[in-house]
Amino acid sequence: MKQLVILSGKGGTGKTSLAAAFAHLFSQSPFANRVVLADADVDAANLELVLQPRLREQEDFRGGQVAVIDESTCTSCGDCEAVCRFDAIHHTDSLYAVDPIACDGCAACVYQCPSESITMFEQVAGRFYVSDSRYGPLYHASLYPGRENSGKLVTLVKQRARLRALDEHRELVIVDGPPGIGCPVIAAASGADLALIVAEPTAAGVHDMKRILQTTEHFHIPALVCINKADIYPLGTKKIEAYCWDNEFQVAGKIPFDEAVTEAMVHGEPVTAYKPNAPVSRAIIDLWCSVMESLSIQNTCMGL
Ligand code: SF4
């Protein structure tokens, strides 16, 4: 079983469209329904929008703790408000209360309270889902606004997807990673056999690509680069290619801008299924074949 993670330095670069197209292309090979999908962008999961899966299971995700003040024993001394470094405790008319969004769960107030009026409670930070898509099971989640522990939720999504693939002897896990270079990205990328970095040919896009490549390099994860919307700013594309050449990263594909990608999303289909002969689909197929070659998964490109 191999793990492919699709990453980019920022959101909106086309990671999800690629993940959906790859799931579709894998289903066209002898490995039909042999993929497991994981949407690790728990702050803005949207692979389900393209794949329109059927929900099978869901459960609460408990992440972190929140302080709660017992008004019946609180003496309104204000010590907790003074010790809270997150400005999460406020009072009105001498009643002290914790803002659960601002509370970091550090428990400093619990130790400070002279009347033992503060208790830490586990909080529900999000929701975890297992769905069936037409190409294979999809593991996804949503972190509630203002909640912490996105890295922990990403790890949960990935671990469950990986276990499913191992249990059912599936060949591939495709992880649609979160944007950026923070903790959720590291959680999404850990253990991956290959990272596909989606770069855009803009000034910021080049900078974002360098940062994410430094991250994958730091964790010794082999990486390929693809340039999305490569034709909208040829100079930017050349800069990405030059950087990759100088630093020995392979540019595995250049995908042209095509409104068919948005149309396909609106229709709830991967672009390779919606318009298989569009230039963008042909470019994604070429990229897919390079990715499969890098992962040493054979016989996945015949007939595409
Ligand atoms: S647990 Fe920490 S962050 Fe939360 S209210 Fe208490 S002191 Fe503030």
Ligand code: SF4
């Ligand atoms: S430290 Fe305890 S007693 Fe004092 S205001 Fe806070 S909750 Fe109330």
